[in-house]
Amino acid sequence: VEQRAELAKVAAEGNDESAAEQDTIKDAANSCLKKIGDATDSDEEKAETDEKNDSDKEKITESVEGAEAKPTLWQ
8 A cells, every 4th residue: 555655756756856847848839839920910900919018017117116105004
């Protein structure tokens, strides 16, 4: 029974590693597809994407600056 438990544990650890490797491979593949998509975007699409990214950056900056201005409970 102990041997079976040990084998199951080793198999589970192997599955965790495989899942992590698969996630890494999926992330890399998605990154490549995004780069290909970006490379094939027209200039107009790139400009729209840049505008959206700039707008998002501004919103994030504003929220961070607002958060810094608010006192926290532990201060």
